[in-house]
Amino acid sequence: MKSIFLFSGQGAQFKGMAQDIVEKYGSARALIKNIGDITGEDIEALLWHTENEVLSRSDKSQLAIIAVETAILAVLKEKGVSPSAVAGFSLGEFSALYASGILSFEDMIRIVQKRGRIMQAACDKIAARASEGSGALGMSAILKLDPEKVIELLKPHSDPKTGIVFAANMNSPVQTVISGTAEGLSLAEELCKEAGAKRCVRLAVAGPFHSPLMGEAAKEFEEVLKGFEFKNPEIPVFSNVTGKKVKSGEEARANAVLHLTHPVLWTSEEKEIASLCEDLKPCRLLEIGPGNTLCNLWRDSGFASDELTCSPTGTLEQLNKIIE
CATH class of the missing domain: 3.30.70.250 (Malonyl-CoA ACP transacylase, ACP-binding)
Known part of the structure; x- marks a missing residue:
């Protein structure tokens, strides 16, 4: 059966996520260690010993969620489950860019780390203005x-x-x-x-994510991305910015900047995904990451059916249902 991977976005994080998966599978443990080596962060402490209030910060949650998603991806790959197409909700689009071959693993991790820091700095500035009486955004x-x-x-x-x-x-x-x-x-x-x-x-x-109010952060992020290579996709990958397939690496680079200031057109992506599934039958959707938000959105999309379901993979029990 063909699989389309949907990667979860920021907000799905919680203390202890994917610990059972990483403890069970060596491929997931190796990947978590690799992320720590790249970033200089203690990823296990970040995932399993960070309280939710701190974990919700953009400079914490973005790296944490990407770590969980790529750990699950590593296990699925080890067990022979590969995507025929990918999409990611908000932050999850960066895991999709990696899974599609647009970004290398190391570049994707470094980009997400920098993105999280930039967005948290923007949020801190917003909070400071709010405390001065301009009101919270x-x-x-x-x-x-x-x-x-x-x-x-x-x-x-x-x-x-x-x-x-x-x-x-x-x-x-x-x-x-x-x-x-x-x-x-x-x-x-x-x-x-x-x-x-x-x-x-x-x-x-x-902060007011995916709106023009994040313009300052987008300009800073644009400069960051100039130092990274964006290749053309090896499998179909969908963009939050356009709601369509990404045609080239340079389009993906431009969209990664627009991502901060433009809306997430998830319903448009779901329509494109449903159309692609018709060509790939039999086909299933897998939500890669913590939680089941994207499965719930698929249920409400109007495209879900007994033949086209979305299954979560964020716990060991859920993941084993897919690979056993």
Whole structure:
């Protein structure tokens, strides 16, 4: 059976993740050690002995999640399970770039480490401004309101240069995440509730990710990426920025920068993935990483069926169901 790998994004992390997998499989242990050698970080301590509040920092969580994803990837490869195509949600796109052959393993790890530090520095600046009275910037999930309606409601307040709130993640037909200033989020939540949204849930994140408000971080990250090679993909890989297949390494490089300031078009990617699965039948989706968020989004996508399911792999029990 053909497999499409979906890599989890930031926010899926938790203390102790994948410990059972790493303890069981030597390939996963070797990979974790390799990441530690590349980064100079104690990855085992990061994954298993870091409290969730600290682990949620971008300079911690991004490296931690990538470590878990690539450890699971190593076990699957050892057991003969390889992807026919890949996609990653937000941060997870970097694991997808590695799995598709666009980035080497070492380059991907170094890029993610630098990206996490840049984004955390941006979040720290945002927090400092908030404490001075400008109000916290962040994200909110809008539930049970059509994504196109959310975009329409926010449009008057979403100018790339002067806007205060933006549609950030097109998660599913019933869930859209927005990014903005404190004023922008409150305004958008009120507009969306009046339009019929069932709930608006503020997210425990440190910044307005995937919006023009991350422009300063994007410029710094662009300079970082100039020092790395992006090859053309060896297997299909989908982009959050376009919702389509990535055609070249240079497109992937450009999208990696746009990633910080542009929305995640996950519903568009799911549509492309569903179409590809029709050509690959029989086909399955595997969520690579901690948790089952992407499996849940697939369930809500309208494309899920008995013949096209998504299975999580983040625990030893879940992973063994795939490889045994």
